Amino acid sequence: MKNFRRIVINSVFCLIALNSIQATMVEFTQDVSAMQAPQEIIIVAQKAAELVNFVADYEIAVPTVMGIEMNPLNKFTWVTTNQLTKRPLIIVNPDWFGKMPKEQQIFLLARNFLVFKEGKTLLMQVLPYLYILLSLLLVFLFFWLLGKTPLKNQKTWVRVLLALLLAGACEPLFLDKLYADLLRHLGRRYDVHILKSVVEKTKDKDAAIKALELFDDSINAELKIEEKFWTPYKGLFGLYAQELKRNS
Secondary structure: OHHHHHHHHHHHHHHHHHHHOOOEEOOOOOOOOEEEOOHHHHHHHHHHHHHOOOOOEEEEEEEOHHHHHHOHHHHOEEEEEOOOOOOEEEEEOHHHHOOOOHHHHHHHHHHHHHHHHHOOOHHHHHHHHHHHHHHHHHHHHHHHHHOOOHHHHOOHHHHHHHHHHHHHHHHHHHHHHHHHHHHHHHHHHHHHHHHHHHHHHHOOHHHHHHHHHHHHHHHHHHHOOOHHHHHHHOOHHHHHHHHHHHOO
C-alpha cells in the first residue's frame, strides 16, 4: 500500500512538472520596427506553441510602418531572432493575419515555432564549410595540374598564385550557382518537412493548404509592386500547398 501511495504521489508531481514546462511569451520591447503584439494574437501564438510542444521563451510583435519598409516580409508573418535578447521573435502583421480563420492562423504560427524548435538540418549547417573545402580542393587541384604543364619550372609562389586565381574564377562561373541551388533545394525540402509535421499535429490539412494559398496569392500581389524583392518567393508557397495536396 505504501508503495502504491508513493507511485501515485510521484505521478502527480511528474504531471505538475510536465505541465509547468511550457513556452513563455516575453514582452517585446518596442522599437522603430515593431511593437508588442495584441492579446488576440498572443492567445493564438500560445495555442500554436503548445501544439508543437515549443517550451522556450519567445517574443511576438507586430510591425510598424518603418518595420515593413525595412523588411517587406513583415507584411505577413516572419520568424527571426531578436539580436538583443537572442530569443525567438515572431513578427505578425495583424492587417493580413486577421483576414484568415483561427485554424489557419494557428497553422502559420505553429510552423514558425517548429522552425525554431528543430533548427536547421545538419547538412544545411555544414554546407558553407563544404563550399570552403571545395574551394580549397580546387586550389590544390589547379596547383597540381599546373605542375603537369611547362609552368612546373616556375617558382612555387607563382603556381600558388595562378591556382588561387583559377579557383577564384570558378566561383562566379559555377560554384556560386551550385551552392545557391543546393541551398535552395535543401531549404525547400526542410520547409516541406516542417509543414507536414505541423499538419500531423493540427490534423487539419485543409486549413494548412488554404493558409499557404493565401500566402502565395498575397506574394503574387506584391510582385506587381516590388518585383525585385519578391521574385525569389514567386510561387513558393503555392508549391508547398500542392505538395500537401499530393500527400492526401
